[in-house]
Amino acid sequence: MAPRSRGSVIRARILSGLLPFLGLILLWMLLWGQFTWLALLTGAALAAIVSIVFYLPAVRFSGHLDPLRAIWFLVRLAVDMVVASIQVAGIALGPKRLQQSAVIQVALRTRSDIVMVFTSEALSLVPGSILLDVDREEATLLIHTIGVRDDAAAELAKRKVLETERRIILAFGSRDDRARLDQEATT
Known part of the structure; x- marks a missing residue:
């Protein structure tokens, strides 16, 4: 070369x-x-x-863009934001009782920086959750979320994060990321 x-x-x-x-x-x-x-x-x-x-690292875009899935991702993000806003308003305006929350760690399937950023930003836009940390090397997110009363609710919160990541991968992800999703679906 x-x-x-x-x-x-x-x-x-x-x-x-x-x-x-x-x-x-x-x-x-x-x-x-x-x-x-x-x-x-x-x-x-x-x-x-x-x-x-400031040093801004190079952003490597996979070159993959599925317009219909990108629109679906944006629609679902808007719906999630509205539903979460109503839920948070209900907590704020409802009877004053101790609200339970949790810090959950979610291992992402992607290794792409841009998909991690999109996923992190999408989670941060939805009320009721705050992104605390991103471990780029391990591809994990640490998220504080409200309304978690038990382990089942924590698992549901993790599944929602992974569903958001999945929509982003299908819309913008690399061939490797989509292959990881396919591999996970077959196992």
């Missing part, structure tokens, strides 16, 4: 940093709740500063 030229290395580095850069701009615009030229320009300036000052 021929060594890569300096120009191709620079191009590859720029392209691998483009997704996080655009994500930072989008995040800035969402934080301000405005999609204006000013928000775009200030977001781009701040994204450039963050990209230069």
